[in-house]
Amino acid sequence: DSGVTQTPKHLITATGQRVTLRCSPRSGDLSVYWYQQSLDQGLQFLIQYYNGEERAKGNILERFSAQQFPDLHSELNLSSLELGDSALYFCASSGSDEKLFFGSGTQLSVL
Amino acid sequence: GQNIDQPTEMTATEGAIVQINCTYQTSGFNGLFWYQQHAGEAPTFLSYNVLDGLEEKGRFSSFLSRSKGYSYLLLKELQMKDSASYLCAVRDPDGQNFVFGPGTRLSVLP
Numbered sequence: 282d283s284g285v286t287q288t289p290k291h292l293i294t295a296t297g298q299r300v301t302l303r304c305s306p307r308s309g310d311l312s313v314y315w316y317q318q319s320l321d322q323g324l325q326f327l328i329q330y331y332n333g334e335e336r337a338k339g340n341i342l343e344r345f346s347a348q349q350f351p352d353l354h355s356e357l358n359l360s361s362l363e364l365g366d367s368a369l370y371f372c373a374s375s376g377s378d379e380k381l382f383f384g385s386g387t388q389l390s391v392l
Numbered sequence: 393g394q395n396i397d398q399p400t401e402m403t404a405t406e407g408a409i410v411q412i413n414c415t416y417q418t419s420g421f422n423g424l425f426w427y428q429q430h431a432g433e434a435p436t437f438l439s440y441n442v443l444d445g446l447e448e449k450g451r452f453s454s455f456l457s458r459s460k461g462y463s464y465l466l467l468k469e470l471q472m473k474d475s476a477s478y479l480c481a482v483r484d485p486d487g488q489n490f491v492f493g494p495g496t497r498l499s500v501l502p
Contacts, residue, residue, distance in 0.1 A: 314489075379440065379483075381437070
């Protein structure tokens with residue numbers, strides 16, 4: 282168990298809809314990262330937050346947004362969903378030990 | 393920018409040794425990480441190198457040469473459960489981001 286909690290584990294929705302993925306980092310970790318992994322693809326970095334502030338941005342679509350709350354949990358919002366958004370979405374956190382620890386992921390299926 | 397390269401697939405026999413290479417070209421460097429990922433599961437941390445040399449941890453070892461932009465992961469006494477993807481990742485110099493390579497899918501055959 283990595284200590285990073287992601288919900289939900291599975292999400293099935295239709296094109297055009299909006300969903301919210303939730304992540305709680307390991308206790309004490311201030312950084313939260315979001316990654317997207319499509320079938321047989323590598324991990325694509327989306328966005329990073331540190332102690333509530335956006336710190337780095339990757340190839341995140343304008344339809345996607347994220348935030349980190351004062352209790353350090355984070356949410357990734359995906360809107361106007363398209364078939365191509367179907368993927369595994371991972372949240373990860375890191376702290377003073379310099380390592381990245383991943384949640385179990387949310388499998389998003391857009392039908 | 394950052395570019396990380398790994399072989400796409402490798403096959404090895406149970407009980408053997410396999411070396412998975414990773415080359416990187418980055419604008420800066422703040423550590424190299426190896427992760428294991430079984431299909432449909434989350435990546436799990438294997439090793440971390442920030443200085444040149446070999447880090448050994450049980451059956452797994454990782455090597456780094458910063459001057460050559462090169463790392464490898466060495467897996468000894470391969471077991472069937474080692475069949476997975478192995479991801480090389482570089483942390484940028486600002487420590488803000490982990491950039492992952494495409495991963496190497498390892499198949500261990502009996």
